[in-house]
Amino acid sequence: MNGIRPVTLVLDTSAILEFTRQSLHVGEVLTQVDDEGAAAGLPLACLVEAAQAAVDGDRLDLLVGHAATVVLADDPGSWRMLSATYTLVGSFDSAAAALNALDLDASVLTRRPERYANVDNGTLLIALPN
Amino acid sequence: MSRSPSIPVLQSRRYPDGMSQPTGDVRTDMRAMLTAAGIEVTDEGVERARVQMVKVKARRTPEKLNAMRAKLGMPPLPA
Numbered sequence: 001m002n003g004i005r006p007v008t009l010v011l012d013t014s015a016i017l018e019f020t021r022q023s024l025h026v027g028e029v030l031t032q033v034d035d036e037g038a039a040a041g042l043p044l045a046c047l048v049e050a051a052q053a054a055v056d057g058d059r060l061d062l063l064v065g066h067a068a069t070v071v072l073a074d075d076p077g078s079w080r081m082l083s084a085t086y087t088l089v090g091s092f093d094s095a096a097a098a099l100n101a102l103d104l105d106a107s108v109l110t111r112r113p114e115r116y117a118n119v120d121n122g123t124l125l126i127a128l129p130n
Numbered sequence: 131m132s133r134s135p136s137i138p139v140l141q142s143r144r145y146p147d148g149m150s151q152p153t154g155d156v157r158t159d160m161r162a163m164l165t166a167a168g169i170e171v172t173d174e175g176v177e178r179a180r181v182q183m184v185k186v187k188a189r190r191t192p193e194k195l196n197a198m199r200a201k202l203g204m205p206p207l208p209a
Binding site: 008009019020022023024025026027028029030031032033034035036059062063065066067068080081084085088098099102103105107119120121122123124125126 | 157
């Protein structure tokens with residue numbers, strides 16, 4: 001956890017899973033975030049979802065344990081916004097990723113850009129190659 | 131001479147298949163953490179990521195950001 005670094009990037013569930021699958025692209029983006037003294041946000045809902053599908057939990061521990069990542073918990077007071085976002089993106093974890101990113105003026109790293117089609121106006125997503 | 135039971139036996143951390151032993155602190159050194167996870171980045175790849183991030187950020191004007199926030203019921207960012 002790091003309370004000083006600005007969060008400039010949010011990893012959604014698909015990006016976290018890609019990290020556990022040793023994605024070079026995710027590694028490069030994380031390195032760039034770290035090099036600029038920033039942090040990558042890991043929404044709690046995305047971590048929980050990724051943990052269900054991740055074959056290798058040790059890699060999740062490595063990701064969460066690094067100083068350039070921070071776990072983002074949702075503010076209970078934002079439940080209506082989360083609900084509205086859920087309606088647009090179709091899942092709680094994607095809603096958490098989008099809402100956290102917009103709250104922090106950060107980008108979302110994802111392999112599922114189509115999920116955010118009803119929210120993104122071309123300025124939110126960094127899409128991972130398939 | 132036998133080892134005192136009060137002295138803990140130090141063991142190196144074991145990494146599962148596909149993961150490598152890092153040379154730095156995996157909690158503070160990004161490249162060491164990625165190496166431990168089995169990901170070897172290059173300077174060229176990191177530069178590509180930087181360019182990609184700058185492009186996305188440059189497109190995100192306050193007006194476009196606030197338009198997305200409004201869609202989700204979020205207040206506009208302070209000017």
